[in-house]
Amino acid sequence: MKIPYLNLTIDKDEKSDLISEISNLMSKGRFVGGDEITSYEKALEKYLNTKNILGVASGNSSLYLALKTLNLKKDDEVIIPNISWVATAHAVEIAGGTCVFADVNDDLTIDCSSVERLVTDKTKAIICVHFMGIPCDIEKLVQISQKKNLKLIEDCSQAFGLKYGEKAVGTFGDFGCYSTNCMKILAGLGDSGFLISRNELDHKRIKPWLYNGVDENKQVVDIELCHRIDTIQAAILKFRLSKVDFIISQRKSNALKIIKETNNNKIAFIDSRERVYYGLTLMINEDRARLIDHLNKYDIEVKVEHEPCLSDLTPYKSHKSEFENAAKLSKSIVNIPISEALSTENIDHIIQSINSWNP
Ligand SMILES: Cc1ncc(COP(=O)(O)O)c(C=O)c1O
Structure with a gap:
């Protein structure tokens, strides 16, 4: 009896449901964009009781796009926990800033007293990670970020379904970044993620960045790569959300x-x-x-x-x-x-x- 850490094989019943989702899109010839994506985003907003959700290509993209709104320069610092998946750190650097690593508590979440010691004039944001599904001290982090005028980004990649009090994680900070890759609690068949923006202006500003900086009127308004979610992933994730x-x-x-x-x-x-x-x-x-x-x-x-x-x-x-x-x-x-x-x-x-x- 071998017990794998995760078994990603799909059982017969689910396989037939997923094949029918994929088959439907094959018949429509629909693989990018489309109502399936909007309808998945709306279903997520309902489940998480929030607004301004965008499906994206990965948790990496989600973090990067949130950080891009900050227009980081090399000397700008973003404090992140010293234990996380490397994507949390890399997103900061690719977005143009510099990571500063805070110590963690015994439950592996970011240590707020370490954050407070590390805040300087150069600090622009804090990213907290709800590690392994354990919530950070989000109230204290909100307090620190408000007092010091910093953006707060929650990396919720490992915490789908987690609530702090009555509210879903990812809705306390300025942004909530989720991965829905195939190993996550809500898992697609490959890579995907989503992003919650608290502020509608950020949500609107980020939209063109999903598709090479092209806006709703097909105008190239910015320089960016492609970060959109595949339609097949959105349809699969909407199905899996119900389970x-x-x-x-x-x-x-x-x-x-x-x-x-x-x-x-x-x-x-x-x-x-x-x-x-x-x-x-x-x-x-x-x-x-x-x-x-x-x-x-x-x-x-x-x-x-x-x-x-x-x-x-x-x-x-x-x-x-x-x-x-x-x-x-x-x-x-x-x-x-x-x-x-x-x-x-x-x-x-x-x-x-x-x-x-x-x-
Ligand atoms: C804490 C954390 N942040 C970010 C990511 C990146 O997500 P993705 O693999 O979907 O890009 C992961 C994925 O494992 C993660 O665990």
């Missing part, structure tokens, strides 16, 4: 069962009361490599997300950073499978394998 609540609740019940039934005092979980389970991270202070070997021996595929800290990557070594907690945590975390596709036997096997770990 995403099941995915969210199944992952939650898998994760909570593992947390409840694990009784190995060498292992702790990184968890939070209100969250979605993009991943379930366990922490082990020593012997992580041997724990990974142990789980692999029991046919369980695991993932370290993410090591090293961003400030340790070659392009970012000379960037300003704080990393004390991030450096320690990045060496002691490992993610185990919790996907909705797992059976009860799979979950029991994961629990037994963790419990039998005795370094």
Whole structure:
């Protein structure tokens, strides 16, 4: 019994539904633009109870387009957490700015006191990441950004379906950036993402940037590459949106069962009361490599997300950073499978394998 970290194969029922969505577009000859995209964006706005959503080509595009509105110059700084997928950092640099890396809390979200220490006259924005589906201290981040007159961008790529209080994440800051690539909670069949703009003017300004700077009147109003979502992805995502609540609740019940039934005092979980389970991270202070070997021996595929800290990557070594907690945590975390596709036997096997770990 091999337990993959994620199983992206599609079951028979869903396959036939998705083929019918794709077949419909093939008959129409519709692969870019079209009502399917608008209708997906409207469905997302309804689900997330917000406005101004644009489907885009990827989470990368979503972050980049939000940052492009800031007209960043090389000396302009954007504070981001020191643990995230590299796209969060690269988007800042490609948009013309410079990343500054803040330390993270024990739950791997950005540490607000580190952010406050790093803010200078050069700071233009903060990007927070709702890491693994755990919410950042968004109220404090809103407060800091308002007090210091900074833009706040929420990277919600790992947090589809997460609410903070009554509101979806991505609706607190100036922008909410989501990835819907094939590994995400709401997942297309490849790459895609979407962007929420709080301000309608930003939303309108970004629209031409989705298609080479061409506006609704076919006028080239700006210089930009192409960041639009494919029509096929939009149709698939709209279909999958109607089933995403099941995915969210199944992952939650898998994760909570593992947390409840694990009784190995060498292992702790990184968890939070209100969250979605993009991943379930366990922490082990020593012997992580041997724990990974142990789980692999029991046919369980695991993932370290993410090591090293961003400030340790070659392009970012000379960037300003704080990393004390991030450096320690990045060496002691490992993610185990919790996907909705797992059976009860799979979950029991994961629990037994963790419990039998005795370094
Ligand atoms: C936190 C975070 N930001 C950004 C991205 C980039 O998203 P995409 O792969 O859709 O471009 C990812 C994707 O893994 C991510 O996890």
